[in-house]
Amino acid sequence: MTAPGGCSKVYWAMMKNKAIWSAIGCLLLSLSGCTSDAAKQQARSSVSWRYGSQAILVNAQTAPDLNSYDGESHSLVLAVVQTRSPDAFYQLIQTPELAGLVLQGGRPPDGILQVSRYALEPGHAFRLVLDRLQEARQVGFIAAFYGLPLTQTSRLFDIPVSVTRSGILFPDWQAAPSPLALDLKLGNSGIGEAESHPLERIPAAPDPASAPTAATPIRLSDSGEP
Structure with missing residues (x-):
């Protein structure tokens, strides 16, 4: 051509x-x-693992036959655990004597920043909103089901990190912990479902009229590092 x-x-x-x-x-x-x-x-x-006000949302749904034994349903203790390392959490749930003391309100071992305990009744939907502690990298929970080892009734989730960009010609990237939602379904003899997902912000509580099974959890205690 x-x-x-x-x-x-x-x-x-x-x-x-x-x-x-x-x-x-x-x-x-x-x-x-x-x-x-x-x-x-x-x-x-x-990333700087800084404190976050109302940065952890727990939605827990309990079955009508929650924690069933001797033919009856029972309430249970749900412990929400914030930790700076997964090893500390797994060591806790693998040590029954220590875990038992912590579930009764005793001080947790090193690496566990805080344990918040709640009593949950059968057949309700519970909504918990907690502050994220400084240095917390994971959030887990322990559900004290009767007769089951804690290794089967606990879960651990990483706190998500969001990365944002500023600048065009010379971009600057900044990372920060994100709010986290945990969705739990607790059944008659164990955990039915446990999922986590990041949030931009914690949503407002639903209208009680649209949530007939909603109930307020009984907060028992918070314990953590001195």
Whole structure:
């Protein structure tokens, strides 16, 4: 293919330059993507685990035959645990004597920042909103079902981290802990469901008229590091 008249050299030079600039653009986009991924990862690794007011939401639904034994349903103690390391949580639930003391309001071991205990009755929906403690990286719970080991009636979840960008030419990435929702379903002899998901903010409590099974949990105690 040739351009008309004597413009063929100019035409091909323009086409060549266009191809070069297209290649450069693709390379820059690729490098920008790699740089952004690295910057976001760096932001995540250096996140400051700061205190967050009302940053943990627990929605717990209890079955009518909750914690059933001897042919009857019973209330149970639900402990919401904030920890700075998963090892501390797993060590706690694998040590029955220590866990029993903590579930009765005793001081938790090192690495456990706080244990908040609640009494839950059968057949209700409970909504708990807690502050996130400084340095807390995980939130877990222990449900004290009769006759079951705590390793089967506990769960641990990482606190999510959100990464935001500011600036265009010279972007700056910042990471921060996000609010967290835990959805629990507690049945007659164990946990039916346990899920977590991040939130932008804790939603307002629903209208009591639209939640006929809603009930207020009985807060027993908070215990944590001195």
